[in-house]
Amino acid sequence: DAEITQSPRHKITETGRQVTLACHQTWNHNNMFWYRQDLGHGLRLIHYSYGVQDTNKGEVSDGYSVSRSNTEDLPLTLESAASSQTSVYFCASSESSGFLTGELFFGEGSRLTVL
Amino acid sequence: GEDVEQSLFLSVREGDSSVINCTYTDSSSTYLYWYKQEPGAGLQLLTYIFSNMDMKQDQRLTVLLNKKDKHLSLRIADTQTGDSAIYFCAEVAPSGYSTLTFGKGTMLLVSP
Numbered sequence: 001d002a003e004i005t006q007s008p009r010h011k012i013t014e015t016g017r018q019v020t021l022a023c024h025q026t027w028n029h030n031n032m033f034w035y036r037q038d039l040g041h042g043l044r045l046i047h048y049s050y051g052v053q054d055t056n057k058g059e060v061s062d063g064y065s066v067s068r069s070n071t072e073d074l075p076l077t078l079e080s081a082a083s084s085q086t087s088v089y090f091c092a093s094s095e096s097s098g099f100l101t102g103e104l105f106f107g108e109g110s111r112l113t114v115l
Numbered sequence: 116g117e118d119v120e121q122s123l124f125l126s127v128r129e130g131d132s133s134v135i136n137c138t139y140t141d142s143s144s145t146y147l148y149w150y151k152q153e154p155g156a157g158l159q160l161l162t163y164i165f166s167n168m169d170m171k172q173d174q175r176l177t178v179l180l181n182k183k184d185k186h187l188s189l190r191i192a193d194t195q196t197g198d199s200a201i202y203f204c205a206e207v208a209p210s211g212y213s214t215l216t217f218g219k220g221t222m223l224l225v226s227p
Contacts, residue, residue: 033214042203042219043158058214090157104150104215106157 003027006091006107014115019078021110023091031094032074033104034058034066036087043090049074081114088112119218121204126224133191135221137204142185148215149178149189150203158203162189191223199225 004025013019023032034046045058047066055066063085065077078085088111092104120138127133139147145166150158164171164178164187171178177190191198204218 035217040219043217045208045214045216048214092157103160103163104158106159108155108157 004091004093004105004107006089006110008110009108010111012113012115013081015081015083017081019081019112021076021078021089021091021112023074023076023107024072025091025093025105026072027093027095027105028071029093029095029105030071032068033092033094034064034074034076035090035092036060037090037109038087046076046089047074078112081112083114086112086114119204119206119216121202121218121221123219124222124224126226127194129194129196129225129227131194133194133198133223133225135189135191135202135204135223137187137189137218139185139187139204139206139218140216141206142182144206146207147178147180147187148205149176150205150217152201152203152220154200161202194223194225196225196227199223 007022030051033048035043037043044060046060046064047058049055049068052068066074068074088109090109091107094104146163148163149161151161152158162173162176164180169180175192179188201220201222203220205215208214208216
C-alpha cells in the first residue's frame, strides 16, 4: 500500500545542532508539505514543494530549509536548532490536482525536543 | 494576517450531537475542509464542501456553510467515544495553490 513515512518519530537534540527530519511518500505525489503543530497555534506551514527542484517558504520558514531532489522525499533541515523549534512536525503530500479536494495525506509526525 | 478561527474545546455525552464551528478568512475560498486528528496520529480528511453549496451530508456528518458570514460548521450526529479527537477546519491558503491554512483545532471529548 502507498504511504507516507516520517523519521525519526522522536528526537531530542541540543541547541545549535543541525537536525534533519525525513519524509518519504510512495504515492508519487508532486506536492509535499511540512507543517509544525504547537499548542495554541494549530498547524502552521513551514515549507512546501510542487515538484522536483521546487521549494517554497511557508508561514514560519525562518530557521528551516528543504530540498527536493526526487519525487518521493522532502527532508526538513533545522540549520541550528533552537528551543522555539520544539514541536511536532508533520509531513504531508497531495496530487497536483489535489487542490480541488484539498486532500492532504499526512505522516504520523515527528516529535522534536530541543534542549 | 487573519486566522481561521475555531473554539478550542467541546465536551459532549455519548449519543448527543456535536457541533464544531469555524470562521474562515477568504470569501473566495472554493473548498473548505474538515480534518480529524486522533491521538498520536496525523490528520485525515473527514469531509469537504464546495463553496457553491450550503450543506453537505455524509452519514453522521453534516457540514453547513454560510458564505455571507464566512462561517462553517460540522455536526456529528449520535456522537460516539471513538469520535473523540481534534477537528481542524481548513481553507485553501490565499498565498498558495494546493496549500491549506488550518484553524487551531477543536478538541472534542465524548464521555460515556
